[in-house]
Amino acid sequence: MSSKKIMVLFPDGGGLRNFAYSSFKGIGDELGFEIIYWNASNFPIHENLGFKELKIKNGKVRPLTPLFLRAKKHIELNLWKKEFNDSVYDKYKFPFSFYGVKKTLISLFILLLIQLYASRKGLARLIKKINNQERKNSRYEFCKKQLLENKPQIVFCSNQRNSQAISAILAARDLGIKTVCFIQSWDNVPKAMNVYEADYYIVWSNLMKKELLQYYPLINETQVFVTGTPQFESNFNESLALCRTTFFHEHNLDANKKYICYSGDDFTTSPLDQFYLEDLCKAVRELNMQGENLGIIYRRCPFDSSDRYDFVLDQNKDIVQAIDPLWKKIHGVGDLMPLREDAQMWYNICEHSEMVVNICSTTIFDFVTHNKPCIYLNYEQPQLKKGIRDIGQNYDYVHFRSMPSKEAAVFCTSKEQLKGQLKKVLYGEVSNVGECKRWFNIVAGKEPEIASEKIWEVFNQLI
Numbered sequence: 001m002s003s004k005k006i007m008v009l010f011p012d013g014g015g016l017r018n019f020a021y022s023s024f025k026g027i028g029d030e031l032g033f034e035i036i037y038w039n040a041s042n043f044p045i046h047e048n049l050g051f052k053e054l055k056i057k058n059g060k061v062r063p064l065t066p067l068f069l070r071a072k073k074h075i076e077l078n079l080w081k082k083e084f085n086d087s088v089y090d091k092y093k094f095p096f097s098f099y100g101v102k103k104t105l106i107s108l109f110i111l112l113l114i115q116l117y118a119s120r121k122g123l124a125r126l127i128k129k130i131n132n133q134e135r136k137n138s139r140y141e142f143c144k145k146q147l148l149e150n151k152p153q154i155v156f157c158s159n160q161r162n163s164q165a166i167s168a169i170l171a172a173r174d175l176g177i178k179t180v181c182f183i184q185s186w187d188n189v190p191k192a193m194n195v196y197e198a199d200y201y202i203v204w205s206n207l208m209k210k211e212l213l214q215y216y217p218l219i220n221e222t223q224v225f226v227t228g229t230p231q232f233e234s235n236f237n238e239s240l241a242l243c244r245t246t247f248f249h250e251h252n253l254d255a256n257k258k259y260i261c262y263s264g265d266d267f268t269t270s271p272l273d274q275f276y277l278e279d280l281c282k283a284v285r286e287l288n289m290q291g292e293n294l295g296i297i298y299r300r301c302p303f304d305s306s307d308r309y310d311f312v313l314d315q316n317k318d319i320v321q322a323i324d325p326l327w328k329k330i331h332g333v334g335d336l337m338p339l340r341e342d343a344q345m346w347y348n349i350c351e352h353s354e355m356v357v358n359i360c361s362t363t364i365f366d367f368v369t370h371n372k373p374c375i376y377l378n379y380e381q382p383q384l385k386k387g388i389r390d391i392g393q394n395y396d397y398v399h400f401r402s403m404p405s406k407e408a409a410v411f412c413t414s415k416e417q418l419k420g421q422l423k424k425v426l427y428g429e430v431s432n433v434g435e436c437k438r439w440f441n442i443v444a445g446k447e448p449e450i451a452s453e454k455i456w457e458v459f460n461q462l463i
Helices: 013-019 024-030 045-049 065-083 087-092 101-116 120-135 138-150 163-174 206-215 230-236 244-250 273-289 310-315 341-352 363-368 391-396 398-402 415-426 433-444 448-462
Strands: 005-010 034-039 053-055 154-157 178-182 200-203 224-226 258-263 294-299 320-322 327-329 336-338 355-358 374-377 410-412
Touching: 005 013, 005 138, 005 163, 013 024, 013 178, 013 230, 013 336, 024 034, 024 448, 034 045, 065 087, 065 101, 065 120, 065 163, 087 391, 120 138, 120 163, 138 163, 154 163, 154 448, 163 178, 178 448, 200 206, 200 448, 206 224, 230 341, 230 363, 230 448, 244 341, 258 273, 258 341, 258 363, 273 294, 273 310, 273 415, 294 341, 310 320, 341 363, 355 363, 355 415, 363 374, 363 433, 374 415, 391 398, 398 433, 410 415, 433 448
Parallel strands: 005 034, 005 154, 034 053, 154 178, 178 200, 200 224, 258 294, 258 355, 294 320, 355 374, 374 410
Antiparallel strands: 327 336
16 A cells, blocks of 8 residues: 555546646656545546546535535625625625525525624534534545545545535545645635635645635645646647647638637626627628738637527638537536547647637636737627626626736727727737736746646645
8 A cells, every 4th residue: 555645536527627637647656646536526537547546426415505505605705895895705696596485495594594604603603514414414424434445645625616525525534634625716715615624725826825814714824835726737738739730720720811719708707708709700800801811719618508609600600710628528417527638729729829809717828828918808798788797897806906917918998999909919019928927927826837746745745
């Protein structure tokens, strides 16, 4: 039995890109770790990747746990609003539904919990209640048995936001096994998306460490390690590069055109996203009438399978080429998960596009690693009406306060402005690349290309 055994917990498929497709596994092997993927997702890790895998098959979260967690999130946001005197935290809340008897009763129950536990001490009691609920879960006993049989030194969870991890983390902590949690995304901490407590936390940057300690004062500084994130490592992997001719041929792109990438957003972030793509099409068409030869690569958000873009794509087949992300449901069920091949496709979209246009996406950082600029769209659509979320509030969120200056992105504040900005960016008259690299280092750390190495340094240190 290895003296350096780690179980990498996947409560969902969200950890595949960071901890299965990246250099993470290979580095751990070289350092002499025995790595077991403790897998609660539908993705067959051993079958598809050949990695040692232990499946979590037993049980789901207790019925009340999602309700307790939603109350917890609201209480945390309410506390932060008061403690930091900042109304932005209200924008992270999703509205309650009162349509139908069942949804009404659920909403009233959650609102009651928010009232009953509306303090730091109350929050601690609610967290204890969640943990006690999950210790009664059959999954808790199942996970405990697997841990006793495999005896890892560390359980490392790929994200902090999935309730499916709670019972596994509790089982490990109750057995005295060190638990380490990776904070998955740049906006997760101020959004109150921590659903369980771990012994240690791995974060992207000093900024994220500061946030974690600020929002969760019971976490000690010695529990938090800054490593960067493997999310961006593939952007530095030149072995993924395809020549322009090959890439264009594979995706039916016109070799005579320069392409602008439009990366789509999910429905929650940008409910009118299709109309922003339409605006880009109109601007590109007008520029082409003035002598340019431009096209658009449209990459949809992996989690948006709607047909809301279809009318735009149908009307602009001559200038838009859709290249869908390589994500799929495994065996036709469960959540969408990325395939290994998606990293290469995304690398080459970044490399062979002139720029990216989107609404507040982290794709700005993928593109800046390829020295490519980004235009952030920030204006209302005429289709906006009551009940539809305005995209402008996205830029008010806490994680956008990390921008060193407004020049870290090229902001387009009206559709009339878009054509001119596209032309200026194309000809190098305007660029956000230099300032965005500063922002990228603030958000993802100074050495994002070796994040996996730094994570293994943490594990060595803990052992």
